[in-house]
Each structure stands twice: as C-alpha cells, then as structure tokens.
Amino acid sequence: MDLLKKIKENAIRLQNHIVLPEGSELRTLKATEQILKEKIARITLLGNPAVIEAIALKEGISITGARIVDPATDSSRNKYAELMVQLRQNKGVTIEKALDLLNDPLYFGVMMIKAGDVDGEVAGAINATGDVLRPAFQYVKTLPGVSVVSGLFFMIFKDKNIGDNGMLVFADCAVMPDPDAFQLAEIAVTTAASAKAIANIEPRVAMLSFSTKGSAQHELVDKVAQATKIAAEKNPDLLIDGEMQLDAALVPEVGQLKSPGSKVAGRANVLVFPGLESGNIGYKLVQRLAGAEAIGPVLQGMAAPINDLSRGCSVSDIVNMVAITANQAGEKI
C-alpha cells in the first residue's frame, strides 16, 4: 500500500488532536475542511474566530467541527504563561514576557502541546522555518537522550527498483546547518528509527561524503567517518556504513567496487547527508530533476510532534503533514 495512504489510515484510527496556528490562512482552512471530512484528525485553529469564520464563509469552506481558539483572549493564557515561566525563568522569561509571547500563535500552539491540550502542531504555510522551530526548541525540547532535532524526507520514485520499493529516506534536509560528528551520528540513528516507525522499512544507512572509505583526505571526511563509528558503536544492530559517496551507496556494482563486503553499499535506503547544505540541495535536486515526490520535512527528535511546512505548500501538503504528525503523536491512552 502506498505510504501516504497507510499514514492517513493510521491517523484516522488514532484520532489525534492537531493545532494549526495559521488559522486564517486560506490553504490551512481548505486543508482543515478536507481533514475533517476524511476524519484524519481533530483540529484546533488559532486566530480570531470572527475573522476565521468570515474567511471560511466567503470562500465557501466548511470548518464545522474545528475548534477555534484565539491566543489573544483565551482563558488558558495565564496557565500557559505560568508554565512558560516555570520552564524558562533561567532565560529571563517573566509572566509579562510570557503573556506577550503568547500573542504569537506559534508560541501559543507550542504551549497547548506542552500543557497536553493538543497532540501536535503543523505550521509554516506563512512563517519561516526558524520562526516555527524556535518556540518548539525552547518549550517542547527534544526527546530524552536526543540532543538535536533534524528533518527527514521520504523520497518516492516512480521506479520501484530504487531504494526500498521506490522509496529512499533523506536526512537532515531541514534543520541543523553544520552538525558535528556526535550530532551527525544522532541524526543517523534517529532517522533510521523514524524510517522504521513511520515507513516500516528495515533501515540500511549510508553516511554520505565526497569520499568512500578514505579515498579522499579532509576534515569533512573525517567527521563523517567518526559519526559512522559513533552511531555503529552505540547501536550495534544498526546496518550503517560510511563514509561513502552517493554512487557507492546506491549502485550495487560501484558499492562492491568501492566498499567490498559492505552490507549497506549499493543497497542503502536511508541517506544521511554530512550537512544541511548538501541535504537541502540534494533533496530538491532529486525532487525537481528526477521527479521524485518529497514527503516532508518530517521533524524528528522533538519531545512532541511539530512539523514545518514550506511556504509554497499546497492544500494536500498540509493535509499530508497533519496525517504524518498525527502518526508521530501515536497512541493516546
């Protein structure tokens, strides 16, 4: 079954509650209509109810069933502000500052998650990545044992011979500009876990570089080799190898030639890029020139699921991202 179909079916079963802070944005409203119609998730929209309802009415969009919460007047403001002070008093957050920050729906949405009032958030249709991520980093923070949040893409190809039945997982393509070896190792391990949890594949992780097994000498090559070693030592069961070039990772003959005996070379299904420049450019090259569908970025390593949209996103991108976020939120007892 195709990945998105499976993700949507699981979301329908889970019925998690997702907050959309950009509540008066047109694509977000159209996505809300579709999400509610298909029963993919419960939805809270943030914004002024009169404004949101007027836009929906004018555009003929039904958002019946969505909860609308106004960050400027909601009765939870004081509760959230107290929680913010508790969490970041040491960073100078006072009640006054917190109440001011809560006027920003991106902070309000994150505090709804932190207080357990919703299960996840999707934003970024009209806000830059950094503005979506910063409140999440500050208040939701990372999972225990994880220090970096990163972003993966499921790259879906028409040619089912590529990767795992036509799918490759790419990371980090969205968050960490220049990870060190420890952070890169963590990104590799987290990505393998996400690939398994969300797409149900057995990860074979290639740590990409411009060198394969010492064919070039440079500190950037050393970083990838060290990251591979750290990840492998901490996770002896993980199939991971590197450093290796992209052709060695994907093409069996090249993999065997450049890295003989490797269980990953030539048959990798998870590609970990050495930094955000190559990761972000790499996924866009494959998307634009090879015509692959890019599903993501799916943010991983955060203590609760928060996902960022591209500002060029379509209505179906938002629907899909809500379904993915609902999956990440998992079972609620």
Ligand code: ACO
């Ligand atoms: N994981 C977890 N926490 C992080 C991370 C991370 N990757 N990066 C920063 N933080 C935390 C810091 O520890 C800090 O926490 P603290 O305030 O409790 O001490 C807080 O976030 C702020 O840290 P700064 O270093 O001040 O981070 P800054 O806000 O300057 O930058 C940001 C973080 C916005 C994510 C930055 O790394 C960034 O802009 N990354 C690139 C994002 C991007 O533009 N991606 C490409 C577009 S996406 C696409 O094309 C699909």
